[in-house]
Amino acid sequence: MAVELRLFERIESGKSLFAVERISLMYNALTSVLIFILYPEMDHPGTMLLERLGIVLLTFLLIGLHQSFPCRMTAFVRMVVQISLLAYWYPDTYEFNRIFSNLDHVFAAAEQAVFHCQPAVEFSEHCPSEWFSEPFNMGYFFYYPMMLIVTVWYFVFRFKWFEKICFVLVVSFFIYYLFYIFVPVAGPQFYFPVIGMDNVSSGIFPPIGDYFNHHAFLLPGPGYEHGFFYNLVEASQQVGERPTAAFPSSHVAISTIVMIMAWRVSHKLAYCLLPFYLLLCCATVYIQAHYLIDSIVGFVSSFFVYVLATKMYNRWFASRAFVTK
Structure with missing residues (x-):
């Protein structure tokens, strides 16, 4: 009963748009302008613009719902919808960068120069057994559950910071997505x-x-092909993966930011997530989703992105945070 009462506790935000909605609409508008600029070269720009209009309408529909029922639960729905839309914005980067010349030859050559081999190939070839494949694929699959766990943890235990961490998470994604658009x-x-x-x-x-403008077929990855988590990762990649977003690794970068958030709210939570985080970081190279330099740069850049996103929130939105009634 106590949890139910907290879910429907009245809140006032002092604004019609939450911070995460504002930044999402800004990203929507920016990429819409880019569509108009690149319109003749894009595959289905009209459909992309209609999808963006649909996202805007959904955003304001949820705002109306929350204004009718201004409680924690409707605020949670508004935030989670914006986070879930990242699953749309990720493959969307491919629709832009597919028209540019691919740069994999540059990064593969750099990998060879630095390590004198291709770690993504060596790693999976030297550790093909189920005892390596399944833990690494489990870690890779845990990427989104990690975000969900930390987000819900803040919602339940640190609600006053809930809007901030949602904003930082979404902005961090958008920073990387903008980079991916121009670095294919x-x-x-x-x-x-x-x-x-x-x-x-x-x-x-x-x-x-x-x-890759005309070919996006993904072959099965390395590892133990009969493994449960191997097949979960394969299924998810066949549905949502595109030849985009390899450098830097957003899996490593965002999961590092999620770990920072977990550490700030609960050291016990961070320790519980740590094994999955380490397996995820290794898996990005093991399943050949990324070059090793992608993962290294993803880790290093995550701290700068986290600080930047936090400063953006503190400067623009901190004065209008949630107030419970």
């Missing part, structure tokens, strides 16, 4: 099958131009 890197799982493993073994990484 698909990652080993897409690039290596195109150039052939003989070239990879020989350290030859030819440019492929706009190949």
